[in-house]
Amino acid sequence: MSAQPVNPNLPPDHVTVFIDGVELAAPKGSMIIQVADRAGIPIPRFCYHSKLAVAANCRMCLVEVEKMPKPAPACATPVMDGMKVYTRSDKALRSQRNVMEFLLINHPLDCPICDQGGECELQDLSLGYGRSVSRFAEPKRVVPDEDLGPLVATEMTRCIQCTRCIRFTAEIAGTYELGGMYRGENLQIGTYDGKPLTTELSGNVIDVCPVGALTNKVFQFRARPWELIAHESLGYHDALGSNLFLHSRRGEVLRVVPRENEAVNECWLSDRDRYSHQGLYAADRATVPMVKGADGQWREAPWNEALAAAAAILREHRGDDLGVLVHPATSNEEGGLLARLARGLGTGNLDHRIFNRDFSDAAVAEPFAAAPADIEQADVVVLLGTNIRHEVPLLHARLRKAQVKRNARIHAINPVDFEFTFALAGKQIVPPSRFAEALGDAALREAVRGATRPVLIVGAIAENHPQAAAIRAAAREFAAATGAALCRIPQGANAVGLARAGVLPAGRDAAAMLAEPRGAYVLYGIEPGLDFADTGAALRALKGARVVAFSHFACESTHEVADVILPIGLLPEIEATLTNLAGMDQGTRAGGKLPGQAREGWRVLRALGGELGLEGFDFTDLAGARASLAGAAAVAPTPGRAGEAGQGGLELALVPAIYRTDAVVRRAAALQAHPLNTAPRVVLNPADAEAAGVAGGQVARVKAANGTATLPVAVDARVAAGVAWIEGGHGATAPLGAGRVEVVKA
Numbered sequence: 199m200s201a202q203p204v205n206p207n208l209p210p211d212h213v214t215v216f217i218d219g220v221e222l223a224a225p226k227g228s229m230i231i232q233v234a235d236r237a238g239i240p241i242p243r244f245c246y247h248s249k250l251a252v253a254a255n256c257r258m259c260l261v262e263v264e265k266m267p268k269p270a271p272a273c274a275t276p277v278m279d280g281m282k283v284y285t286r287s288d289k290a291l292r293s294q295r296n297v298m299e300f301l302l303i304n305h306p307l308d309c310p311i312c313d314q315g316g317e318c319e320l321q322d323l324s325l326g327y328g329r330s331v332s333r334f335a336e337p338k339r340v341v342p343d344e345d346l347g348p349l350v351a352t353e354m355t356r357c358i359q360c361t362r363c364i365r366f367t368a369e370i371a372g373t374y375e376l377g378g379m380y381r382g383e384n385l386q387i388g389t390y391d392g393k394p395l396t397t398e399l400s401g402n403v404i405d406v407c408p409v410g411a412l413t414n415k416v417f418q419f420r421a422r423p424w425e426l427i428a429h430e431s432l433g434y435h436d437a438l439g440s441n442l443f444l445h446s447r448r449g450e451v452l453r454v455v456p457r458e459n460e461a462v463n464e465c466w467l468s469d470r471d472r473y474s475h476q477g478l479y480a481a482d483r484a485t486v487p488m489v490k491g492a493d494g495q496w497r498e499a500p501w502n503e504a505l506a507a508a509a510a511i512l513r514e515h516r517g518d519d520l521g522v523l524v525h526p527a528t529s530n531e532e533g534g535l536l537a538r539l540a541r542g543l544g545t546g547n548l549d550h551r552i553f554n555r556d557f558s559d560a561a562v563a564e565p566f567a568a569a570p571a572d573i574e575q576a577d578v579v580v581l582l583g584t585n586i587r588h589e590v591p592l593l594h595a596r597l598r599k600a601q602v603k604r605n606a607r608i609h610a611i612n613p614v615d616f617e618f619t620f621a622l623a624g625k626q627i628v629p630p631s632r633f634a635e636a637l638g639d640a641a642l643r644e645a646v647r648g649a650t651r652p653v654l655i656v657g658a659i660a661e662n663h664p665q666a667a668a669i670r671a672a673a674r675e676f677a678a679a680t681g682a683a684l685c686r687i688p689q690g691a692n693a694v695g696l697a698r699a700g701v702l703p704a705g706r707d708a709a710a711m712l713a714e715p716r717g718a719y720v721l722y723g724i725e726p727g728l729d730f731a732d733t734g735a736a737l738r739a740l741k742g743a744r745v746v747a748f749s750h751f752a753c754e755s756t757h758e759v760a761d762v763i764l765p766i767g768l769l770p771e772i773e774a775t776l777t778n779l780a781g782m783d784q785g786t787r788a789g790g791k792l793p794g795q796a797r798e799g800w801r802v803l804r805a806l807g808g809e810l811g812l813e814g815f816d817f818t819d820l821a822g823a824r825a826s827l828a829g830a831a832a833v834a835p836t837p838g839r840a841g842e843a844g845q846g847g848l849e850l851a852l853v854p855a856i857y858r859t860d861a862v863v864r865r866a867a868a869l870q871a872h873p874l875n876t877a878p879r880v881v882l883n884p885a886d887a888e889a890a891g892v893a894g895g896q897v898a899r900v901k902a903a904n905g906t907a908t909l910p911v912a913v914d915a916r917v918a919a920g921v922a923w924i925e926g927g928h929g930a931t932a933p934l935g936a937g938r939v940e941v942v943k944a
Contacts, residue, residue, distance in 0.1 A: 204280045213279035218286060224277050231259055231272040234285065241285050242294055242323045244301070244408045245360040246273040249465060250369060253361050256301070258323065260293040261285045269293040291327075298327040301358050303334045304383075305409070312356070314410030316423040320358065341386050347394025348871040349401055349469060351415035359385050362406040370466065371397040372598050372619025387411070396873050398591045398856060401472040405456065405465070416473055416868045417453045429789035430457060432776055433471030434527050434769045435859055436590045437563075437688040438462060438570065439778030440471050444770050449791025451475045451770055461571050462778065468591040469872070470856065470863055475770060477865035478790060484752040484765035485794025496757060501795065501805070508746040508762045509809040515718035515744060517544040521711035524550040524701050525723035526563075526690020527860060528799070529774035530783070531820065533692070533699035534827035535803040536722060542812035546705030547716060549835075550696040552724065553658070553689045555731050555935075557707045557838030559667035563693035565781030567683035568653050574600045578649035580642065580682065581610040582673060583633055584657020587618055588856035588874070590687060590779075593655075594618065607645065611636045613659065613851035614881075614923050615916035627918045629849040630663045634672035643680055652682035658854050661689050662731060664841025664937050688779050695777030700833040707838040715739040721747045722799075723766070725861040727755030728927060732935035734904035748799060751861050764806075765796035768862060772798045773820055842903065847940040848886060848922040850902065858927025878928035880941060881912045883919045890941045897944040900924070905933025908944055 204214035208223050215222050217230070217239050224233040229252065234241050245256035254274035261272045264282035269289060284290055302324060309315045341354040364376045364387065375395055379386045389395070395403075403412050426445040431454075433440035440463035445453040454475050456467035487504030488496050499507070512520065522540045524533065528550065540548040551557070568576070574596040587594040598620045600606035607623035610616075615627050624645070626636045636642075646652045654677050660669045670686070677684040688694050696702075706714065712735045719740060724747075730736035740759035747760040750768050757763075769776075771790040777783050792798070800823050807815025817823045857863055857875040869875060880900050882890070892898045894913040899906055900922065907930055917923045922939050924931050 213277055213281075215277045216280075216282045218284060226277075228277050229273055230261060230263075230270070230275050230277055230283055233277055234272065239285060241272050242327060243273060244319060244323075244358060245362060247362055247365075247406055250362060250365040250406070253365065256358065256360050257297045258294060258301070260290060260297060262287045262289040295327050295329070298324060299329060299333070302328060302332065304339045305358065306338065306355050308356075312353070312410035313351070313413040313418055314407075318410060319408035339383065344388050344392050345394060346389070347400070347873065348868045349415055349473060350395060350404060351413045351418050352411065353413070354387060354411055356409050357387050357411040358409055359387065360408055361387070362408065363387065363403040363412060366403055366406050367395075367397060369602070370402070370595055370598075371399045373397040376403070394873055398469055398587065398874060399466060399595065401469050402456075402466050414453060416476060420452050421447050426452065429787045431770055431786045431789055432784055433463075433468070434691040434776065435470045435474060435863055436468075437691055437693060437779040438590050438592055439691065439776055439782070439784050440467055440592060441784070442467055442471060444475070444789030446789050451478060451790040461569065461780070461782070463592050466592060466595065470591065470859070470869065473868050474863050474866045476867055476869075477862035478768060478770060480751065480865035482751050482753050483793050484749045484763055485796055486765060487795065488752065488763040490761045504762055504764060505805055505809050508764060508806060511718050511744045511746055511761060512543055512720070512810060515716070518547065518705060519717040520545040520720070521547040521706065521716040521718070522549075522720040523552060523708060523711065523722070523724060524548070524696065525729065525860075526550045526552065526688075526693040526696060527769070528692060528696060528701075528723050529769065529772070529776060530692065530695040530699050531774055531823055531827065532722070532799040532803065533696040533701045534830060535800055535807070535815075535823065536720075537700040537830070537833070538814050538827075539720075539803060539807055539812065542807065542810065542814070546703055547711050548701060549703050549708040549711065550690065550693065550701045552708050552729060553662050553731050554666065555662055555664045555709065555841035556666040557709055558840040559670060560835045560837040561667065561670055562697040562702060562835060563688035563690070564686060564697075565694055566685040566779050567677075568685055569780045570596055572651075573597065573653055573685070575604065576600050576649075576651045576653040577604060577606050578646050578652045579606055579608045580646060580652070580654045581608065581612070582637065582654060582656045583612060583630060583660025583663070583669065584655060584687065585612070585614070585616040585659075585853055586655065586657060587616065589657050589854060609642060609645065613849075613918045613921045614853070627916070629918055629921050630659055630669075630851060631665060631849055633660055633663075633669045637672045637676045643676070646680040646682055652680055654682040654684050656684070656686045658687065658689060659851060661686065662852070667840060685779075692776040694779065694781060695775070695783070698777065698832060699827070700830055702833045702835040703838075704833060704836065707835065710838055712736050712739040713839075715742055718744040718746070721745060721749070721760070723748060723750060725751060725753055725755060726759050727753070727929065728864070728932055729861070732904055733932040734935060748802060751865070753861070764802050765794065766799040766802055767792045767796055842937055845938065847938040848882070849920055850934060850937060850939050851917075851921050851923045852926050852934070853923065855925035855927045858925070864927065876925065878909055878925065878930035879912050880909045881914050881917050881923040882941065883917045883921065884913050884915055885919055886922070886941070887911065887913045890943070892941065892943050898941050899944045900934060901940040901942070902934040903937055904935045907931055907933050
């Protein structure tokens with residue numbers, strides 16, 4: 199090759215490459231397969247994946263390179279100026295066919311019963327590169343399976359040792375749970391210790407596996423790929439809004455797979471978003487309108503009767519006597535119509551901030567100051583009050599990527615030394631009441647001031663604390679002083695969108711509506727016994743009032759407090775838009791069939807608005823609803839009361855449990871069987887456990903201002919002194935609202 203560039207007009211960091219006679223410009227250091235992919239030139243592969251490190255161990259991508267005596271792996275051969283590559287020459291094709299023959303030597307002939315059949319990379323490539331008759335007459339090897347848990351099914355005899363799954367758990371998930379054991383023809387992929395996968399991203403090994411060795415255990419033997427219809431949808435269990443496809447058959451969602459979007463979730467999906475579809479088909483799903491009679495007994499009712507009963511309650515309690523409480527995963531369209539309904543009924547008591555405890559600063563969810571894709575470019579990150587690995591799993595993966603690729607320095611201020619898959623440059627494990635003080639640490643500020651792209655991420659522990667206003671003020675001051683991009687994680691999948699849609703109080707906020715009970719309430723998408731910041735106060739207020747529940751599930755707590763249950767569709771069953779933590783509006787398509795007589799929420803709101811004779815409910819379709827909501831004025835909420843910290847005892851660190859975040863996830867059987875879904879418990883620092891006279895494994899009574907819970911005790915030095923760590927979303931922990939608790943031996 200000449201020392202002079204083939205094309206001197208190219209930038210100095212680019213070279214000219216010829217692939218199958220096509221002249222291409224490529225960045226220096228690119229691999230042949232990357233250049234070919236960008237040009238649309240197909241090269242077969244198994245081990246190569248654009249998001250994973252190069253392994254070059256399957257050799258399926260062998261190509262001919264001029265002046266090289268042997269075929270070269272396209273995934274591991276960097277391009278050079280003037281290089282000529284042939285992907286379809288006799289030499290290249292012969293090499294690829296020989297590799298395919300070796301790969302098929304031990305592969306079982308069980309395509310008819312394999313869940314990967316029909317979408318298998320090995321099937322596709324063997325059609326083009328395989329022989330019609332096998333020359334291998336010896337017995338095929340058999341590999342024993344191990345149980346990887348409730349989410350991933352294994353058939354490791356099919357494994358071709360591409361190592362994609364190993365590289366995923368090491369590089370992306372960061373848990374290093376899979377590896378290769380033995381050598382040569384005895385090589386096996388497994389966990390070595392036989393334990394299930396514990397990463398919150400485990401389902402992605404199914405996507406990267408090119409054969410049927412790792413498949414979806416929940417979907418196993420349910421359907422064939424060609425029977426399924428793909429519908430574009432979104433994850434709605436955290437504020438990232440991961441893009442995904444719902445795969446349904448005859449209206450039943452059978453599987454969820456990621457939809458690539460580099461700005462949001464790349465090509466990955468958290469297990470919570472992948473497997474929560476099981477919850478759509480829970481036994482207590484609300485499928486028919488129900489009305490509670492004067493005798494307190496529930497009966498099914500036709501829609502016109504249920505709507506008339508709901509309208510009668512709302513007419514009787516118009517104005518300040520009515521409160522409207524909305525789940526923060528509610529869509530923008532439903533939120534806008536709820537705000538219109540509240541205005542029409544003359545009430546300013548409207549709120550979606552049902553997880554918050556401090557309203558004194560009138561804070562609402564705001565878009566991140568740095569987009570998710572920009573966060574992985576950060577050089578210093580400060581985590582404040584968040585177990586981000588469980589709160590937003592794919593944002594945690596971005597942080598790991600920032601550290602691995604850019605050597606980002608990550609600092610954490612938390613009440614518990616949570617397990618992250620990245621190393622911390624510094625940490626302060628302190629009670630939440632000292633978060634603001636910790637942000638003033640001189641060493642931390644100096645580390646952040648020296649950064650070019652600093653980021654401060656504030657999570658649920660801080661946002662939902664009784665003194666959240668002071669913590670938020672300290673975070674804003676810290677960001678202004680250091681130049682850090684302030685990223686407050688919205689507390690709900692569509693909290694940003696609902697704030698924009700005006701689902702905010704001009705009167706009483708969520709806490710005030712429950713502390714000063716109203717005569718009637720509208721509950722939208724809420725499971726009353728588990729979804730409120732202070733369950734005790736909520737149930738007391740709701741039990742003494744008339745309640746109209748727009749509900750996805752006819753659960754025990756809804757039956758206990760409601761007078762009318764109007765069944766509505768969940769996000770996978772409706773067309774809607776959500777706004778993610780970056781402020782990006784994203785749309786969904788209906789993928790599942792509405793169960794029974796359930797209807798889309800906007801239809802039910804339109805019908806109820808018509809029953810009440812309110813203005814603005816005369817549209818006939820979703821497009822009309824959206825048009826009528828366009829340009830709605832934003833609402834600035836009025837400041838409310840501060841949370842009550844309480845005195846004495848231990849400070850409660852209430853952390854959202856990863857698989858107990860909402861009603862759908864709580865009903866997904868596979869997620870409830872996952873090792874990360876721990877039983878309800880109280881975790882104490884050893885010194886606090888000794889002072890309380892309790893030990894690990896014993897049962898203790900945890901007393902809060904509004905209730906008492908009886909919980910097993912765990913002792914862990916990762917918990918800050920003076921803190922009781924409890925995961926929310928459990929019925930057993932629901933009585934513990936906030937503030938301080940006293941722990942005594944039961």
